[in-house]
Amino acid sequence: MIRARELTKHFRVHRRPPGFVAAVRSLFHRSYEVVKAVDGVSFTIERGERVGFLGPNGAGKTTTLKVLSGLLHPTSGEVEVEGHVPFRREAALLAQITLVMGQKSQLIWDLPPAETYAMNRAIFDVPRAEFDDTLAELTELLELAPLIDKPTRQLSLGERMKCELAAALLHRPTTLFLDEPTIGLDVAMQVAIRDFVRSYNQRREATVLLTSHYMDDVVALCPRIIVIDNGKIIHDGDLRQLIKKRDPDKRVSFTLVGPVESDALAKLGTVLAHDGQRVTLRVGERELPGVVGHVLGVLHAADLAIEDPPLEDVLRAMFGERREARDSA
Amino acid sequence: MRRGAARTLRAMPTLLRVGVAETVAYRAEFLVWILTTTQPLIMLGLWTFVAGFGTFGGYSANDFTAYFLADLIVRQLTGNWVAWQLMEDIRLGTMSMRLLRPIHPFFAYASSHVAAIPFRAVVMLPIAFILLVSSGASSLTTDPAQIIAFVPSLLLAWLITFCVMFALGSLAFFITQTSALADVYFGLFQIFSGYIMPLEIMPRPIQVIASWLPFKYTLAVPIQLLTKSLSPHDIAVLLAQQAAWTAIMLAVAMSVWRLGIKRYEAVGN
Numbered sequence: 001m002i003r004a005r006e007l008t009k010h011f012r013v014h015r016r017p018p019g020f021v022a023a024v025r026s027l028f029h030r031s032y033e034v035v036k037a038v039d040g041v042s043f044t045i046e047r048g049e050r051v052g053f054l055g056p057n058g059a060g061k062t063t064t065l066k067v068l069s070g071l072l073h074p075t076s077g078e079v080e081v082e083g084h085v086p087f088r089r090e091a092a093l094l095a096q097i098t099l100v101m102g103q104k105s106q107l108i109w110d111l112p113p114a115e116t117y118a119m120n121r122a123i124f125d126v127p128r129a130e131f132d133d134t135l136a137e138l139t140e141l142l143e144l145a146p147l148i149d150k151p152t153r154q155l156s157l158g159e160r161m162k163c164e165l166a167a168a169l170l171h172r173p174t175t176l177f178l179d180e181p182t183i184g185l186d187v188a189m190q191v192a193i194r195d196f197v198r199s200y201n202q203r204r205e206a207t208v209l210l211t212s213h214y215m216d217d218v219v220a221l222c223p224r225i226i227v228i229d230n231g232k233i234i235h236d237g238d239l240r241q242l243i244k245k246r247d248p249d250k251r252v253s254f255t256l257v258g259p260v261e262s263d264a265l266a267k268l269g270t271v272l273a274h275d276g277q278r279v280t281l282r283v284g285e286r287e288l289p290g291v292v293g294h295v296l297g298v299l300h301a302a303d304l305a306i307e308d309p310p311l312e313d314v315l316r317a318m319f320g321e322r323r324e325a326r327d328s329a
Numbered sequence: 330m331r332r333g334a335a336r337t338l339r340a341m342p343t344l345l346r347v348g349v350a351e352t353v354a355y356r357a358e359f360l361v362w363i364l365t366t367t368q369p370l371i372m373l374g375l376w377t378f379v380a381g382f383g384t385f386g387g388y389s390a391n392d393f394t395a396y397f398l399a400d401l402i403v404r405q406l407t408g409n410w411v412a413w414q415l416m417e418d419i420r421l422g423t424m425s426m427r428l429l430r431p432i433h434p435f436f437a438y439a440s441s442h443v444a445a446i447p448f449r450a451v452v453m454l455p456i457a458f459i460l461l462v463s464s465g466a467s468s469l470t471t472d473p474a475q476i477i478a479f480v481p482s483l484l485l486a487w488l489i490t491f492c493v494m495f496a497l498g499s500l501a502f503f504i505t506q507t508s509a510l511a512d513v514y515f516g517l518f519q520i521f522s523g524y525i526m527p528l529e530i531m532p533r534p535i536q537v538i539a540s541w542l543p544f545k546y547t548l549a550v551p552i553q554l555l556t557k558s559l560s561p562h563d564i565a566v567l568l569a570q571q572a573a574w575t576a577i578m579l580a581v582a583m584s585v586w587r588l589g590i591k592r593y594e595a596v597g598n
Contacts, residue, residue: 011594071425071595087591091333091431099429106426108347110354115347122343123432125336151354 002045002068002175002207007077008231009038009063037063039231040077047174048205050198052212052222052239056319060231061211065177068209069099082175095124098173102180105160106167107152113163114148117170124171131170138166141196158189165193169200176200178210182217194220215311227315229322240308246318247309250288253280254301268294277302282309337436344437348444359448367453369404372525373397386530392556395468396527398461399552404524405453407487407547409442412511415498425595435495435582442491468556475554478564482551485571490547492578499582502589517542523549546574 013035016026038060045051053061066072067079070086070093079086084093107116121131139145142162147155155163161181168176178197182190194217201208212218218225218239225242227235235242252269256277265271268291269283283291288306295301352359373394380390388396415438418424427434461469470476497514500507519525520535522544528536539545550567553559559567 066425066595069429071428072593073591089428089431091336094429094431097429099425101425104422104425106429108351111347111350115350118343119347120430122340123336123430123437125339125431 001047001080001082002209003043003078003080004064004068005042005078007038007041007064007067007079008036008075009060009067009072010075011035011037036231038067038074041228041231041233042077043226043233043236045207045209047207048201049224050201050208050210050222052210052218052225053228054211054218054225054315055228059228061228062179064228065099065179065209065211069097069177070094071099095171096173097175097177098168098171099177100165100168100179100181102161102183105152105164107160107163109152112149112151113144113155113167116152116163116167117148120167120170126171130172134170134172135166138169141199142166142192158185161185161189161193165196172204173206174204175207176209178208178212180212181210182212182214190214190217197221215315219311227318229319230326234318234322239311243308243311243314246314249282249284249309251280251307251309252283252288252291252295252304253278253307254295254299254304255279257300257302260299333431337432340432341436341440344440345444348441349447351441352445352448359445360452367401369397369401369524372400376526386527388527388530389468392468395461395466395556396552398457399469399555400524400548402454402457403483403486403548403551405449405457406446406483407490409487409491409494411438411442411491412494412498412514413508414438415495416501416507416511419498419501419593422595424593428590428593435586438495439491470555470558472558474561474564475559478568479551479554482554482568482571485568485575486547486551488575489543489571489578492575492582493543493547496578496582496585499585499589502585502592518544518547521545522547523552527552543574543578546571 011034012032014026015031015033016022037058041060041064053064055061063072067074068081068086070081070089073087082093082096084090086093107113108119117131117135120126121128126134139148142165144162144166147159147163152160152163165181176197181197182193185193197208197210198221200206208221210217210221223239224237225235225239226233227242249269251272256279260279262271262274265274265279265281269281269287271279272282273280281291292304292306295304376385376388376393376397377390379385380388380393384392415424418427424434427437430437493514494511497507497511500510504510520531521528521539521542523539528539528545528549531539539549550571553567554564
């Protein structure tokens, strides 16, 4: 279980305007600013949950993950992961958690991943038989066989990420902190990693806390999301509920078989896109049956799909409103 | 605590093996690094030239040869670059990955440095050995007690150096760029350790200051054990002083680390 109560993390940041004069002046006088990266955050995550951590750049997502994994000492508040205080970095905790950072690698750069795996086996004191089993399983699931004996520096970004995941999971952690695990990867690789994380969570009843810029990752993996902005939690709960609360209207997309006037479409709902034969409307839940009946029965659409609004749009609107409120305050 | 120590001990053979593999992977850089620690050979040329005009400060040409080759051997086996590794890992945030492993980074870094020792020995020791036997052998000790004491003395010298470097590197938690501090350390080390000339031929005030600083216990003391005639009492005192400095520097290194880690910002993503 993961628990954070009134967690804050502040950084003292040196500010300096650009230019030569400012550079010289900063030698004698430095001005600092306190940045509240995490500002009074509280949440509880139960064993086996998959939770998405969302927010704009600099919202405090990664900082929170770093506090939870023991890399950072919190400025104030309480944190507990699997019954341990993370920043004490007790071996019993480190053996149960892992942190995968898309832009930081634990693989030894000039040696094949197999050497990092051997080192991790020794450091985490994984029994040989268990290590062999886990590695065989990960090798099959992530298709690592052709990669683990090549020097890490010669692997592509996607290959490295797969090897990285294996390195992070060899000690069979029960809590996974995943910070942008699919960054820079192509769509096929993103899907593969997503599927793998889900199956690991189900097989080992592992807790997963994920941050990602790719909303598809979050939608596919996390039934619950915590939205953080400016260091504060602004939503914690079911993903669909958030979408429903923020934007209950549905997106109705269909392909027309013949020409239809824009005015006629506008009577059905808000036209979000009308590109040739392809149309997307925003329709209220109450009007939905009537609109669907009209599109299929009167317009004879070739196909029709009803979807929730994209999470990106919901979040963009949410963050935009908050930014405006802050600016006008 | 005890389980942690047992786990670290069990992990050591693998860490050493991986350390060896890393050393071999960085072979060009490693060779260049070894070559940068050959300053004693230059000093050897200089001082044997000076001694060509007669003994200097009680040192004959052979004494200088023995001194600087012992200097080279001790430096080769005890020198390390952990301060620069720490600075880099803290500044770039790559320390994060080390902190996620259930082994104290002190031991993880130490193992990679210990793994490099045999390679440094293979490159430099034959040269030093040939020179020593050919021209400096007469100035070397033949006392078995001193030769035996040289082994723990070398180990303690390695530990003091490693702890000092670890403490210096850990200062990067407080001031991001500490390489200038490491340069200052090396400057002081050259004067007070006996690296560029035997402390006995240094001015008296420097000798007094040196006796209160850790530097000579990282170099001059093991050299003394190889090149001077010492009584069992002298040997015991030197080893005890080295042990005391090891304890002090270990405490300093751990304190700087403990205070510093609270300030770690884990920069980068």
